[in-house]
Amino acid sequence: MYSELREEICQANKKLKDNGLVRWTSGNVSYRIPGINRVIIKPSGVDFDDLTAASMVIVNLAGEVIEGDLKPSVDTESHLYVYKHMENIHSVIHTHSPFATSFAIRGRDLPSYTTTAANIFKHRVPCSGFASIGGEEIGREIVQNIGESPAILLKNHGVFTIGESIDKALKAAVILEETAEYAFYALLQEPNIDPLSSEIIEQCNDFYLTSYGQ
Numbered sequence: 001m002y003s004e005l006r007e008e009i010c011q012a013n014k015k016l017k018d019n020g021l022v023r024w025t026s027g028n029v030s031y032r033i034p035g036i037n038r039v040i041i042k043p044s045g046v047d048f049d050d051l052t053a054a055s056m057v058i059v060n061l062a063g064e065v066i067e068g069d070l071k072p073s074v075d076t077e078s079h080l081y082v083y084k085h086m087e088n089i090h091s092v093i094h095t096h097s098p099f100a101t102s103f104a105i106r107g108r109d110l111p112s113y114t115t116t117a118a119n120i121f122k123h124r125v126p127c128s129g130f131a132s133i134g135g136e137e138i139g140r141e142i143v144q145n146i147g148e149s150p151a152i153l154l155k156n157h158g159v160f161t162i163g164e165s166i167d168k169a170l171k172a173a174v175i176l177e178e179t180a181e182y183a184f185y186a187l188l189q190e191p192n193i194d195p196l197s198s199e200i201i202e203q204c205n206d207f208y209l210t211s212y213g214q
């Protein structure tokens with residue numbers, strides 16, 4: 001069942017690698033099917049090049065495998081925690097993108113220094129506390145700390161993004177890495193840079209939400 005959606009989630013997972021956001025088998029994409037409590041997620045520890053629509057795993061919100069021969073991602077319970085606590089969210093993405101993860105290691109929020117960051121993340125990308133892998137602890141950190149940003153840095157680990165659609169969660173993951181790269185180089189040149197003012201951030205975000213794109 002859901003062969004088209006399985007293909008879509010499979011391709012979204014491959015895009016993590018195509019965009020340089022993950023290496024080896026790190027990271028994952030999931031999607032909650034609208035109207036029913038079923039989530040499609042990457043299988044655990046499978047090379048991105050070997051992922052197929054058929055290898056995607058479908059689970060219910062209790063984490064039971066409904067369809068699929070492989071074990072779901074180790075982060076499944078945390079993805080499910082997000083879906084159970086954020087009704088409008090239909091996609092959760094995890095990456096270890098390098099520049100963003102370097103800020104996650106530092107353990108502090110990443111303020112918005114560029115107009116693009118303000119468009120997507122508003123004031124900052126928050127950083128969570130440390131969370132263990134394998135249960136819902138990461139999910140709890142996401143829900144408690146993500147605020148109005150679609151992305152969060154997970155302390156000493158990597159990145160999670162969320163969205164009403166896969167495209168929105170993916171875009172947040174790609175733009176976060178771009179933002180972190182530029183901030184990294186700017187902070188090397190000058191460690192004391194003021195982030196954008198609240199006024200400019202609000203202007204950028206309003207303009208982006210009302211006028212950008214088709």
Ligand SMILES: O=C(CO)[C@@H](O)[C@H](O)COP(=O)(O)O
Nearest residue numbers: 026027028044045073074133
């Ligand atoms: O960092 C972690 C664990 O949270 C993951 O990104 C794994 O590296 C990928 O796990 P699978 O999704 O393949 O189980």
